[in-house]
Amino acid sequence: MNGTTMTRGYVIIWAWLLLLMTLSLFASTLPVSRAAIVTLMFVVAAVKAVLVALHFMHLKLEQWLIYAIAILPVLLVLGLMVALFPDFVLAR
Amino acid sequence: MTMTATAPHEHHEAAGFFRTYLYSTDHKMIAKQYLLLGLIMAVVGGFLSYAMRWQLAWPDTEVPGFGFVGPETFNVLVTNHGTIMVFFVAMPILLGSFGNFLIPLMIGARDMAFPRLNALSFWLLALGSTVLCVSFFVPGGAAPAGWTGYPPLSAKAEYTGVNWGLNLWLLAHAIEFAAFLLGGVNFLTTVVTMRAPGMTMGRLPLVIWQQVAAATLFLLSVGPLIAGAVMLLMDRLVGTGFFIPERGGEPLLWQHLFWFFGHPEVYVVLLPALGAALEVYPVFSRKPVFGYRWIIWATICAGALSFIVWAHHMFVSGMDPRLAMPFSITTILISVPFALTVFAMVASLYRGSISFELPMLWGLGFLAMFTTGGLTGIFLGSAPADIYLNSTYFVVAHFHYTLISAVIFGGYAGIYYWFPKMFGRMLGTRLGQLHFWSTLVFFNLTFFPLHWIGIAGMVRRIANPLQYEMVAPHQWINVFSTLSLLGLVASQLVFFLNFFLSQFRGRPAPANPWNATTLEWTAPSPPPHGNWGASMPAVERWPYEYSAPGADRDWVGQRAPTVEALLRGEGRA
Amino acid sequence: MTTMAHAPTHLSEAASRSKVAIWWFLASEIMLFGGLIASFVISRLGGGAQVDHSQLNVLVAAVNTFILLSSSYTMVEAFACAARGDRRGMRMFLAFTVLGGLAFLGIKAYEYTGEILHGFTPWAGTFWSFYYTMTGLHALHVAIGVIANAALCVGARLGTERPYRVEVAGLYWHFVDIVWIFLFPLVYLS
Structure with a gap:
């Protein structure tokens, strides 16, 4: 390069x-x-x-493995946030 | 650019005591250190359970060798028994010891990817264990807020009357998490980058797959709990109000963060034990594992699902009831991949030539006990049943059946199976038989009746069951369970005796005492530093080639014959 | 030197190992900051943590954002220099990165001081608790990155540097930058 x-x-x-x-x-x-x-x-x-x-x-x-390592936790964080909505946002 | 790098693994000369036993970077020595630490902490955790059970059977009497318990001390016992057994016994033995010992040996590497980081992981864990043990002796005593450390109880020193004990408990966790984070990174990097030629992921032994899955689950789940622990520590030390309602905080948030980690953590402990059992079955039934690829996919599915089931621990926590159904469904769903794995295990045994050697006994014990524990999980996973059973001894019985099946049965399956490779001697058979049968019997006698007393209404974490009118008539179950626990503890003494005696008096182990196929059995017992001598192994087939038609014996090893062996006209290694 | 023959493969192996390892580590770091940020977002949306805009200095934070983004640029240039064997350029860009990190920490400390002097301590309310925990944890990461980069810079002077180490330190540094990219609008702008 x-x-x-x-x-x-x-x-x-x-x-x-x-x-x-x-x-x-x-x-x-x-x-x-x-x-x-x-x-x-x-x-x-x-x-x-x-x-x-x-x-x-x-x-x-990078190869696909590195992509996966980077993207998986981002998805998990978004999932966690969505699951917390009913208790702390929608309940208000 | 000057290259001062030296070739790896060129130091084979005898090292001193310090370098051999304390500051060692050899993965096998570090595995033994983890094993020893785990066993020592198991003694501590077991002693706490003895005092706890004594208090439950004969409330407010002097516990021999411990003293008076009472409600405050009982909380300390409950909390630290759970913490120690999960974080300082199960993880060091099943991940730390098995993972470190097996990964390089089974993938054909000379060591882990980062040997010094590996040593650091262990010593961090040792530090964490020390901090936890020290917390018993600070003013106010050790942490009493439950192993889950729910706020608001845990968020302010005034609520429990314990200040430094709980702070140190949190600190011990932080150190433990750091240790296993670094360890997990090391495991995964090693498996990804250091496999021997020919060792494709599709030829990886199942126990290594399970270790990979466990390390991945740990790395991806522990972050939110570390965040939560930082917040809790801030609440306690700085005076913030993350989890304290009177300051506008949300106690329920901790439960979410805790169980987001807590449920994957269950599989972090379970999967390595499952893997050990899966290694044992084909060897002692002389049959290939059934459904190799199915088991791998089931593990991946279960791992993925484990991130979306956590709220089933919180059905009675006061969380939004709309969450109950989705989490019930995912929980029931996660039993599918595990049922598939159990069926694959049974099919692996079906019509095999089973020999009941010690590792196989423990492996079969694992299968039976884990299935029992899994079945009660179906009751607890569905919200309507759980609302009745939650926080009773039914739950206690459930998770002891799942966790003890993993840690004790799966763990001993691994220890008995790999002991010859680890220490170069065979474990004594007669004491081993006594150990297995007495453990099996006393374990069931201790924990099965707890299902009943749980259904009868005895809840967890109460110091004196006699105070409750509905429980008092069933007190005989508590007495019976405690007496059985004494037997269970005594059975483990048999193991310690055997473990110690066999180090010196055991029959010297050949390289491959079980006629097994995986790579570690082609190294000498115990393997030298660097594992493979001059020639690195290459791999030419999958790991479970047993009773192949047309072969001249009933197993064919994974390792390709070396050029020297072929020149000498010898067959496969 | 007999070890010379081993060195290139040994180095490229070490490089690929370190890269896989740091990405796994960053994955767990994403979960750590993600857990904290998710808690804050939820608390904000639920009404628990209301931002006190009048007390936050957006301009100072914007300068800090500028510095951190730029230090990310100098870090990647340092790696580009290292990769083509330009040791001088690498030292220079690493030094810029270290200075950027130090400037960020200094400005952050100045901000903290002002806020605390006005009575907005970590225990002054849910927003301030989150504010100090999130930016504090981030600042801790910046400090660790500064130490790592400074060590590499000194290493380059002594001739013990390895290009892959600059890459690994860079991946960490860019991650810390990304965290700030989200913290900035989250705390100061929205």
């Missing part, structure tokens, strides 16, 4: 991350509902996380 092109790729990702960060900072000034703003923020956060994982952590170059 050519070192210089890789480096340029990293700079681009970095620029994207900073852009997205700025976007989420100013999202609260958008003239839309609060729920939409919060949703937007977490979509942006997820995109940032995926960018870091795929490019900085080289997940896009």
